[in-house]
Amino acid sequence: MKEKCGLVAVYSYSGKAVMPMIMNSLRALQHRGQESWGVAAPNYPPYKKLGLVAEYNYDFVHVNKSIVTPVGIGHVRYSTIGTSDFRNVQPIQIGNEFLIAHNGTITNSYELEKALGHEFATPTWVSDTHLVGLRLLQLLRQTGYDWFRSFELLSKEVVGAYCFVILTNKGEVYAIRDDRGFRPLCIGRHRDTDSMIIASESCALSILGADLERDVNPGEIIKMSKDGIESYVFSQQSRHAHCAFEYTYFAHPVTYIEGRSVYLARKNVGRELAKRYHPDGDIVIPVPDSARPAALGFYEESGIPFEEGLLKDRYGRKGGLRSFIQPSMEERLAVTRMILPLIEAVRGQDIVVVDDSIVRGISSKQMVRYLKNAGAKKISFLSTFPPITYPCYAGIDFPTKKDLVAYQAGNGSKSIEDINKGVADIIQTDLVGYNDVKGLCDGIGLPESELCISCVTGDYKCFKKMPHLDERKLKK
Ligand code: SF4
Structure with a gap:
């Protein structure tokens, strides 16, 4: 469980x-x-x-x-x-x-x-x-x-x-x-x-x-x-393993974890992303809602103007739901369908989209399609979390390897260039860029030795014993 x-x-x-x-x-x-x-x-x-x-x-x-x-x-x-x-x-x-x-x-x-x-x-x-x-x-x-x-x-x-x-x-x-x-x-x-x-x-x-x-x-x-x-x-x-994903996606932005503001951590990982990628862009937009501080940080570092290009429904019952934690694919898609492109902001523009992560790639592909349909010219899709290619045994529901888009795209390759290119092909966009581990840790403000990033590195040494999920529970 x-x-x-x-x-x-x-x-x-x-x-x-x-x-x-x-x-x-x-x-x-x-x-x-x-x-x-x-x-x-x-x-x-x-x-x-x-x-x-x-x-x-x-x-x-x-x-x-x-x-x-x-x-x-x-x-x-x-x-x-x-x-x-x-x-x-x-x-x-x-x-x-x-x-x-x-x-x-x-x-x-x-x-x-x-x-x-x-x-x-x-x-x-x-x-x-x-x-x-x-x-x-x-x-x-x-x-x-x-x-x-x-x-x-x-x-x-x-x-x-x-x-x-x-x-x-x-x-x-x-x-x-x-x-x-x-x-x-x-x-x-x-x-x-x-x-x-x-x-x-x-x-x-x-x-x-x-x-x-x-x-x-x-x-x-x-x-x-x-x-x-x-x-x-x-x-x-002496070795702690605070989940890095809490800072970039899961926790509420007003929260402090280990003395660090989640909001500022998100802004800073956005800044780190802007130091690593310099795509053509008339505007930078977040995938709502958790990536908003990161897109602001990206704007502050790059100077590319911040815009709201995708709006999440704030009025219906689904407005407050988070797609990633919905229990089934249908429910996840139903939540992402409630995100709408703002045509006046995106039409004819080269757009830098900032998201907190690209896990399965399904909602990213959907966002790219929305933006293209709304008249976006060129779309660069950037993720504040590095490529996730291994399972999480510590409380986040990542799918099995074969469903992780970075794993599929790299075909097992660890090369960031191969992964970026492969994911861009899958989500049908012009450019994909993932943050790296250093950018993530620097943005959060904690050393790698204090964080868990096992889903990126495949190194589970921060667990006292090699974790394995109970197969019987998986089949329940
Ligand atoms: S494996 Fe990834 S999602 Fe799971 S606790 Fe570690 S950082 Fe968080």
């Missing part, structure tokens, strides 16, 4: 009802998962729904009125393997002891299942998050409910990327980030309600008017309880 999701946990030390804060934070994290959502509080059954967070105001009002609690957790989900099975909507109840929510990918579910033995039944629909929860429960029973020790043991067994938030039946919250820090997790304070908030991204704090205090460190567990906040380090690694 690949879970590219958003997490939130709120603990109010003044006893204020926190469910409205959780719901609003989940709305701010909606870009991380658009398939389902759920919230949980002690002594209430979890409330879960398919679709967008409180799509109908009824849900928002109902949840806030019916779940009155000073502590709770929430989750938005984007799963890409199997169906959006309602039984896997999170948070997931584990025994009578706790509820768990997860962001990441656990790649060795088979081994976890083996470790469970016969103590728990694990039907085929059970997700990897559920398996981790069951194994944690088993370890808790073995260690006399020593939570920190149990996490420490669990972390040695689990392969992959994870952030968890856990709510116990006693109303305590645990938040855990894996020791490489693949996925983001941060902690903040809401002064008006004397609440501590843990969330996947700082945008979930900003929407509440809360202050970002810091990132949860890789290998750290934070406990929030009536006794205050405790921190425990279960593993310290």
Whole structure:
């Protein structure tokens, strides 16, 4: 199960009802998962729904009125393997002891299942998050409910990327980030309600008017309880592996990850791209929405005027959906069909299109077709993320190698010239240019040794064990 999701946990030390804060934070994290959502509080059954967070105001009002609690957790989900099975909507109840929510990918579910033995039944629909929860429960029973020790043991067994938030039946919250820090997790304070908030991204704090205090460190567990906040380090690694794709595509531009502004990182990778490619261009335009800061950065470096040449529908229900994280090709195409060319901006122009990435190439080809139909003269298509030619085992749903356009185009070749030319042929444009690894790292402002770029390099050394996806789960 690949879970590219958003997490939130709120603990109010003044006893204020926190469910409205959780719901609003989940709305701010909606870009991380658009398939389902759920919230949980002690002594209430979890409330879960398919679709967008409180799509109908009824849900928002109902949840806030019916779940009155000073502590709770929430989750938005984007799963890409199997169906959006309602039984896997999170948070997931584990025994009578706790509820768990997860962001990441656990790649060795088979081994976890083996470790469970016969103590728990694990039907085929059970997700990897559920398996981790069951194994944690088993370890808790073995260690006399020593939570920190149990996490420490669990972390040695689990392969992959994870952030968890856990709510116990006693109303305590645990938040855990894996020791490489693949996925983001941060902690903040809401002064008006004397609440501590843990969330996947700082945008979930900003929407509440809360202050970002810091990132949860890789290998750290934070406990929030009536006794205050405790921190425990279960593993310290000198090599971190923050996902570079969070900076260029996934995270919200207002978010800060590892002290770096996602917005500025995007602008800077756009600048780096402009240092590497000097195509003919009357205007530079972004593929909306995530590439907009990068196109601005490209304009600032190159001097080619910035224009809005492609507009995403902002009025219909699909306007807020992200094509890349839709669960099927039909749904992805339905979202990209809601992007329209602005004829007056593009007709008769040489255009530089900046996108955050070119993964399958299908939506890029569609954008090129729209622009040509609208009368564009020459189209150069540039990607801020280098060519993706390997799978991701840490929480992003890249297709298999054969569906990755850079892999197809290069025919296995690593030469950037071959890849650029091959992708240009496939998406039927005049020129394609990808950023390189140095441009990406310099733009983000972190050294390569702090980032994960395995999907570009094929080097998975930043994982503690060579990851492999559980084939049985893939076929589910
Ligand atoms: S493999 Fe690529 S998408 Fe996956 S975590 Fe690493 S950088 Fe991010």
